[in-house]
Amino acid sequence: MSDLLSIRNLVVEYPVGGGRHVHAVSDVTLSVKQGETLGLVGESGSGKSSLARALLQLPPAKAGAVVFDGKDLTQLRGQALRAMRPRLQMIFQDPIASLNPRRRVAEIIAEPLIVSGVSDAAERTRRVRAVMEAVGLDPDLVWNRRPHEFSGGQCQRIAIARALVLEPGLIVCDEPVSALDVSIRAQIVNLLEDMKARFGLTLLFIAHDLAVVKSVSDRVAVMYLGRLCEVADSDSLFATPAHPYTAALMAAIPVPDPDVPLGDTKLKPGDPPSPLDPPSGCRFRTRCPHAQPRCTEEVPPLRQIAPGREVACHFPLVG
Amino acid sequence: MSASAAKGAVVAATRPRRRWHWALALPLGWLLLVVFLAITADWIGLPDPSAQELILRRKPPSAEFLLGTDNLGRDMLSRVIYGARTSLIVGICAPILGFLIGGAIGMSAGYFRGKVDMLAVGFIDILLAFPSLVLALTFTAYLGQSLFNVTLALGILSIPAAARVARANTLAWANRDFVLAARTVGASDWRILTREILPNLLPPMFAFWLVAISVIIVAEGALSFLGLGIPAPQPSWGGMIADGREALDVAPYTALIPAAVMFATVLSLNFVGDMVRNMVDPRRSAL
Numbered sequence: 001m002s003d004l005l006s007i008r009n010l011v012v013e014y015p016v017g018g019g020r021h022v023h024a025v026s027d028v029t030l031s032v033k034q035g036e037t038l039g040l041v042g043e044s045g046s047g048k049s050s051l052a053r054a055l056l057q058l059p060p061a062k063a064g065a066v067v068f069d070g071k072d073l074t075q076l077r078g079q080a081l082r083a084m085r086p087r088l089q090m091i092f093q094d095p096i097a098s099l100n101p102r103r104r105v106a107e108i109i110a111e112p113l114i115v116s117g118v119s120d121a122a123e124r125t126r127r128v129r130a131v132m133e134a135v136g137l138d139p140d141l142v143w144n145r146r147p148h149e150f151s152g153g154q155c156q157r158i159a160i161a162r163a164l165v166l167e168p169g170l171i172v173c174d175e176p177v178s179a180l181d182v183s184i185r186a187q188i189v190n191l192l193e194d195m196k197a198r199f200g201l202t203l204l205f206i207a208h209d210l211a212v213v214k215s216v217s218d219r220v221a222v223m224y225l226g227r228l229c230e231v232a233d234s235d236s237l238f239a240t241p242a243h244p245y246t247a248a249l250m251a252a253i254p255v256p257d258p259d260v261p262l263g264d265t266k267l268k269p270g271d272p273p274s275p276l277d278p279p280s281g282c283r284f285r286t287r288c289p290h291a292q293p294r295c296t297e298e299v300p301p302l303r304q305i306a307p308g309r310e311v312a313c314h315f316p317l318v319g
Numbered sequence: 320m321s322a323s324a325a326k327g328a329v330v331a332a333t334r335p336r337r338r339w340h341w342a343l344a345l346p347l348g349w350l351l352l353v354v355f356l357a358i359t360a361d362w363i364g365l366p367d368p369s370a371q372e373l374i375l376r377r378k379p380p381s382a383e384f385l386l387g388t389d390n391l392g393r394d395m396l397s398r399v400i401y402g403a404r405t406s407l408i409v410g411i412c413a414p415i416l417g418f419l420i421g422g423a424i425g426m427s428a429g430y431f432r433g434k435v436d437m438l439a440v441g442f443i444d445i446l447l448a449f450p451s452l453v454l455a456l457t458f459t460a461y462l463g464q465s466l467f468n469v470t471l472a473l474g475i476l477s478i479p480a481a482a483r484v485a486r487a488n489t490l491a492w493a494n495r496d497f498v499l500a501a502r503t504v505g506a507s508d509w510r511i512l513t514r515e516i517l518p519n520l521l522p523p524m525f526a527f528w529l530v531a532i533s534v535i536i537v538a539e540g541a542l543s544f545l546g547l548g549i550p551a552p553q554p555s556w557g558g559m560i561a562d563g564r565e566a567l568d569v570a571p572y573t574a575l576i577p578a579a580v581m582f583a584t585v586l587s588l589n590f591v592g593d594m595v596r597n598m599v600d601p602r603r604s605a606l
Binding site for chain 1: 499
């Protein structure tokens with residue numbers, strides 16, 4: 001399968017005053033294949049959302065390329081970029097904040113159609129009704145209501161309908177279920193899977209809930225402090241993590257049995273370093289149980305250790 | 320669970336009721352009465368507010384002159400009602416003017432940030448640094464006294480406040496995910512400003528506009544009191560208070576009656592404005 005999206009050497013930095021920058025994403029190279037679901041995991045502040053926003057050019061990254069379907073989005077400006085936008089859509093973490101409280105559900109879902117120039121009102125109505133039914137909303141019931149009249153799960157359905165109505169190629173799901181009730185999560189995850197099959201979508205699925213990521217992803221990329229640690233297909237990543245950080249994440253997954261003791265992540269105690277001043281060499285070295293002097297001096301490049309398996313570590317646990 | 324199975328679970332919460340407080344009835348009733356009389360003043364058989372009857376000057380309220388007569392023997396009731404017309408025209412139109420200009424400035428500043436923001440905030444600060452009444456005085460003294468010029472001067476004075484309210488609210492809304500979502504579908508800045516942000520700005524701006532009306536009515540009164548407001552003989556509340564000042568010792572009601580009417584109107588506007596502001600509190604509407 002060919003790459004629908006490839007991100008090359010992407011750098012995202014935010015100025016924080018005093019000439020200092022937050023290094024949110026540093027030199028990330030990653031590709032997403034046509035029709036797959038790529039899971040992107042990492043703890044808070046690891047740069048997952050920054051990466052997502054940068055690839056949608058909201059705002060554009062500081063350096064690097066984002067090639068979508070053969071076009072480098074970072075080189076597009078104004079009208080040319082706006083014309084590409086409908087093909088990449090996003091679903092946000094907070095479904096309520098992602099819907100305008102003053103507009104009606106039908107308007108919210110029809111807005112992308114108006115913006116992209118579907119001027120026939122009957123055609124818009126038909127397509128809005130179709131997509132509402134696809135995501136499990138009853139058009140007659142929800143048509144004239146406003147977002148605050150719905151629960152978080154229902155709002156997320158509305159947001160998914162809005163993302164789908166333009167029939168995009170890629171949907172970036174930025175923690176789409178983190179803000180939802182546990183009982184609703186499975187519904188929304190299954191809905192996304194259904195929609196992916198039905199509309200032939202490619203998904204970039206960002207989450208910190210490893211169980212969710214495992215269930216939806218074909219491949220998984222692990223981020224730590226703005227850098228990629230490991231990219232592998234979902235099964236081998238969860239079975240045999242190659243990067244010490246991935247291994248620590250796996251060990252931290254709680255087992256739903258009170259008699260099972262908490263897993264030992266073997267991490268050195270302490271907090272993740274500040275992204276304002278990341279450690280030299282490997283960014284994980286300050287907490288890594290296998291850190292060597294070499295890790296301080298050399299940034300480990302992302303290298304292939306097996307077919308379809310890349311890791312950024314001098315001393316990988318596998319291969 | 321599949322999407323179709325969840326379809327039956329669509330339950331929309333009931334619309335929250337916005338309750339009218341009973342205490343709102345009095346100020347609202349007063350405002351309606353003032354507006355109604357101001358509009359229908361020509362048709363309710365009032366004597367000419369400019370007709371002078373010097374023999375009947377400074378008469379206290381009686382059956383013939385319900386609110387008495389002023390220094391020149393003009394009917395006070397008629398003048399108060401026609402004065403309401405003037406005060407309301409200025410009070411309503413001037414903030415609209417200021418809100419259109421100030422709102423546009425504030426929205427651009429809060430949305431585009433950066434240089435636009437710096438320029439806008441600088442402009443607002445310069446406007447604020449002028450003593451407002453002196454600015455209005457200069458304006459009407461230079462351009463001439465007329466209803467239009469007074470409205471224009473007071474409208475310009477309300478730009479900074481409107482711009483600040485618009486900017487603060489735009490800042491709060493412009494970073495919400497739904498604005499980002501509009502951008503991901505390729506909406507232009509103009510469309511985001513008018514379709515996503517503006518609808519959220521209108522309720523707080525409307526509440527603030529109600530309060531601005533009362534401020535402008537008082538400001539117009541002050542201008543008239545200083546002799547640079549609406550030119551005579553057209554009645555306005557401020558001008559009537561200024562006229563009545565001459566006879567405060569012999570006929571205090573000539574100043575006190577328009578003052579009381581203005582007081583009641585401004586107080587009512589503030590009550591209603593506060594109530595509306597509570598109803599559209601962004602913290603509640605954010606839900």
